Amino acid sequence: MKTALITGITGQDGSYLAELLLEKGYRVFGLVRRSSTVTFERIDHIQDRLELVSGDLSDQNSLFYALEASQPDEVYNLAAQSFVQTSWTQPVLTGDVTGLGVTRMLEAIRIFDRERRIRFYQASSSEMFGKVQAVPQDEDTSFYPRSPYGVAKVYGHWATVNYRESYGMYAVSGILFNHESPRRGLEFVTRKVTDGAARISLGLSRELRLGNLDAQRDWGFAGDYVRAMHLMLQQDEPDDYVVATGETHTVQKLVELAFSAVGLDWREHVKLDERFMRPAEVDLLVGDPGKAKRKLGWEPEVNFESLVTMMVEADLERLRGNRRSAVSSAV
Structure with a gap:
């Protein structure tokens, strides 16, 4: 039985990913923040099959604790301040959580996992392309973010590449274009x-x-996109992929x-x-999902x-x- 740790498990993507991994026989842990407001409605139907641990991407020690508690084979980093409009009014918070939070998790894994056993997935975003330099956008298209959220996502993306190349970690980024569902937040x-x-x-x-x-926008279904996340961590070699409908x-x-x-x-x-x-x-x-189709066998x-x-x-x-x-x- 494989074990996965999902940050952002109470969000749209986290809930669909948790369902998928449970169906595949995983033991699933979810990182959740301490809050006076319960926000578990997206995972209510599977909560009795999940193991939730307290933690926050802004708190390094809590990430070590979460890794120790879960002993994961795979870590999916989906947590972020993910509303683009809010990033204009809360740019520092967005940079800290959506950008630096990725580095905190990568650094925690680097120190905790000396054997380089853990596979790491980073949720990158099409918002990194911003003022697009080519149409459609693929893995080689230059980034030109147009919001604090996009800037923070670029930081997290390149941090993932850097840790992969510097420390030999299995760390990948999925550059996901807009993906929606009935579980999407009302602010989107x-x-x-x-x-x-x-x-x-x-x-x-x-x-x-x-x-x-x-x-x-290039809009797809979130349930389709979490399948691509999982497939990325099942490959022999780590790599980054655009996930989109085209x-x-x-x-x-x-x-x-x-x-x-x-x-x-x-x-x-x-x-x-x-x-x-x-x-x-x-x-x-508009994304070019050709690489994901060829190498992962993924189709929306x-x-x-x-x-x-x-x-x-x-x-x-x-x-x-x-x-x-x-x-x-x-x-």
Whole structure:
């Protein structure tokens, strides 16, 4: 039985990855921060099969403790301050957790694992490409980040490469393009749109305010992307991979599909709001997953239209459930 330690296990990717590893017979540990607010809803259904350890990427000693407690074969570093918009208002926190946090974990593994047995995965991001230098983007495309989040991710990416080349560690980065699901946080534009469409269709809201509708992204399903993470750590030699669909869509297309799924005309409900415009927008992000397909045998299984429909239906079900619960409580 292999053992894995996942940082960020309570997030979207962490929950899907934990499910995948449990299905494969892994013993799964999750690093969680001490908090007065319980945020385990994404892993509630599997929590009795997980082993949670306390720790934080900003606290080096807690990472040593987590490694000692879990004795992992594989470490998946998914934890980060991952909301791009927030990185503009909290750039120092983003740099500390999303950037330096990677180095803290790599250094903890380097010292703890003298035999170089542990395999390490770093969650890199397409936001590192920012002001893109080539279209589509692959593993050799230069980085030009356009947000504090992107800058921090570049730091973590190159730290991973440096530890691999300097210390002979099995350390890889997955340069993942946007990946979504019903478990995506409401602060992200995809979930904001699908939740907004569902609310309006149920009469819970009247309008949805958004920023740049012309922004284009390469969106895939998070459940597909965690399969690529696992495959990266099963190869003979460590390497970095772009994980993407190779297709791009505008925010407006996302909006059209979401509102169409509930039988509404988006133009009657969506309002543009300057508050949601970024100080610096990225250009056309579209990934070339050719290397992942060739070397890992990875292919995305859920297309964009199916993904948006899945998310809208999940939000409708959640909101209807909330309404039924409210009615029952009132009675």
